Amino acid sequence: MAHLTYEFAYLPASKAFQDDPSIARPAFDISKTKTPHPIWVGLQADAATFWNVTTWDSSATHKAYQASPEYPIFFSTISVVLEDISNPRATFLYVHFDRDPAPALDSPLTEIVLLSPRDGAKPDDVVRAASSLLALMVREKCVGVSGCAIGTVEDNPEEIVVVTGWEGVEFKDKLKQKIAGSNQPIFRLTQESTIVANWVLSNVEFYKH
Numbered sequence: 001m002a003h004l005t006y007e008f009a010y011l012p013a014s015k016a017f018q019d020d021p022s023i024a025r026p027a028f029d030i031s032k033t034k035t036p037h038p039i040w041v042g043l044q045a046d047a048a049t050f051w052n053v054t055t056w057d058s059s060a061t062h063k064a065y066q067a068s069p070e071y072p073i074f075f076s077t078i079s080v081v082l083e084d085i086s087n088p089r090a091t092f093l094y095v096h097f098d099r100d101p102a103p104a105l106d107s108p109l110t111e112i113v114l115l116s117p118r119d120g121a122k123p124d125d126v127v128r129a130a131s132s133l134l135a136l137m138v139r140e141k142c143v144g145v146s147g148c149a150i151g152t153v154e155d156n157p158e159e160i161v162v163v164t165g166w167e168g169v170e171f172k173d174k175l176k177q178k179i180a181g182s183n184q185p186i187f188r189l190t191q192e193s194t195i196v197a198n199w200v201l202s203n204v205e206f207y208k209h
Helices: 015-019 021-031 059-066 070-081 123-139 169-180
Strands: 005-012 039-044 049-056 091-097 109-117 145-153 156-166 196-208
Touching (some): 005 059, 015 070, 021 039, 021 049, 049 059, 049 196, 091 156, 109 123, 123 145
Antiparallel strands (some): 005 049, 005 091, 039 049, 091 145, 109 156, 109 196, 145 156
16 A cells, blocks of 8 residues: 555575575565565566565564564574575665555566666656656556556655566567657657666566565
8 A cells, every 4th residue: 555665675586595486485474473564575587686575554663673583583584585695785675655556566577667867857757757657558558567656765765666567578578669669758768868867677576475
């Protein structure tokens, strides 16, 4: 739901996790005792990256969990997913979405895009551009889209997160072909944009815990 906080975490994945993403389940059994909301765990196969999205009432709720006696047990249990336990190289984001991101995260394939504005542009400009692109996808009846949401990062309001759910990679490929052949300015958001400085795209297959 839009009023909740979504903790995004991603880091290089161990070979064991790449072979069997379900090995993360025991760790998130512990986290589930601290939140009644959904948890998603997934693999970005092309980059060998572990992804987790945990839903909290607020970032304060998560921080209280980190200070609890259960958290060291969680950290010890989750170590099986880390490529290098001595240097996890993890990134954490608290994201607040404009709508419920669950339909996108529940999809067979979730596209996660991290955006930031160019010098002279504002985060609102990025949000408007991303919103226009998603609205255009709806108007064009892009087959295979099963949900989308746009969020801002709590500790860095200049960073925008867009999640889009797809029924499969083949539907994404069809849209890419359409973007490549389009003259509409909004379709060039990913290419010659005067608004977006950084565009980091990840394709993740999640399972809900």
